[in-house]
Amino acid sequence: MRWEGERQSENVEDRRAGGGGGGGGFGFGGRSIGIGTIVIALLAWGVFGINPLTTIGVLGGGGAPQVQQVPAQKPPAGDQGAAFVSTVLASTEDAWNQVFRDGRAQYRAPKLVLFRGVTPTACGTGQSAMGPFYCPxxxxxxxxxxxxxxxxxQLGAPGEFARAYVVAHEVGHHVQxxxxxxxKVDGMRGRVSxxxxxxxxxxxxxxxxxxAGIWANKSQQAKNWLDQGDIESAMNAAARIGDDALQRQQTGVVRPDSFTHGSSAQRQRWFMQGLKTGSVQACDTFSAQAL
Known part of the structure; x- marks a missing residue:
């Protein structure tokens, strides 16, 4: 993935200087959440989710840890990792600006917060053990x-494009x-099983x-920055974090009724759907009879 020299987003907040965390358990509302709870939450949530804080809060007995707000600042110059995610975020801005403009609408870009350990969010306290997430x-x-x-x-999904897929997936939740x-979905949750x-x-x-596939489609058209094997890297990541793969790895038992993110095959299929079509309408999973 040839990303060096591309535009970097200004919408990155770096809170890492004041990061906390550490230890075998995580303080949460005066209680300790051990690794077993985290594993259960990750299985319930998957790996890339909207907001795992609800799951953690229920398992831990509610409440939130006291976390000091860290002043937002820009990532330091020379930070290669921050430069990469800033570049990917900028490419999502370009891609979705185009999609929304074509639909005669205006795109509002999200902020991306880099943190370590724990950080306050409008959805509760975020913890690094949750993995990346989006707060609506x-x-x-x-x-x-x-x-x-x-x-x-640990998950066996190396490669820069796999990392870019992580960021693009979370931005996909922002688009939603x-x-x-x-x-609409949140309004339905309290009325169903x-x-x-x-x-x-x-x-x-x-x-x-x-x-995320739409982003890959649009950014490749604009930049031609993908190398051979990049798409395979994203497909491998999608396979590794499918609910069936995670459940099989953790418990040896696959329970489709408990899926919250979809199987490996489904995640791969829908990423490729966006990549091939570049169309929001083609991503209507709610109308699809077969996922």
Whole structure:
């Protein structure tokens, strides 16, 4: 992925200087959440989600840790990792500006917050153990870049384009917020069963994967910056974080009714749907009879 020298986004907040965390458990509302709770939350949430804070809060007994607000600042010059995510974020801005403009609408770009350990959000307190996530309440993507090491070493999904897919997926959730999809789905959640809630989550997540594919389509057309193997890298990441793959790895048992993000095959299919079509209409997972 040839990203060096491309425009970097100004919409990046760097809170890493004041990051906290560490230790075998995570303080949460005066209680400690151990690694077992985190694993359960990750299985319930998947890996790339809108907001795992709800899951963590329920399992941990509610409440939120006291986290001091870290002043936002720009990433330091020479930080290669921050430069990469800033460049990817800029490319999502360009891609979605084009899509919204073609639809006679205006795109509002999200902020991307880099943090370590824990950080306050409008959705509650974010923790690095949750992985990257998007908060609709403040329209920000939260990312502890140590997750990229987890993605590569523990989940077996290395490569820059796999990392770019992570960012693009979260921005896909922002697009859902702008289009009103998030509000509609949230309005349905209290009126349906747990199984139906899971099914709604799957369709939300697969649509975000499809939107990530739209980004790949538009950015490649504009920049021609992908190398051979980049798409395969994203497909590998999608396969590694499918609900069936995660459940099989953690418990050896696959329970489709508990899926919240979709199977590996479904995540790959919908990313490719967005990549091939570049069309928001083609990403309507809620109308699709077969996912």
């Amino acid at each position: 309440a403040d329209q920000k993507v939260y990312l502890d870049m140590n997750f990229f090491d987890t993605l590569s070493r 917020t702008l289009l009103g999809t998030t509000a 747990e199984r139906e809630n899971n099914a709604l989550s799957v369709r939300m997540e697969l649509q975000a994967d499809c939107y």
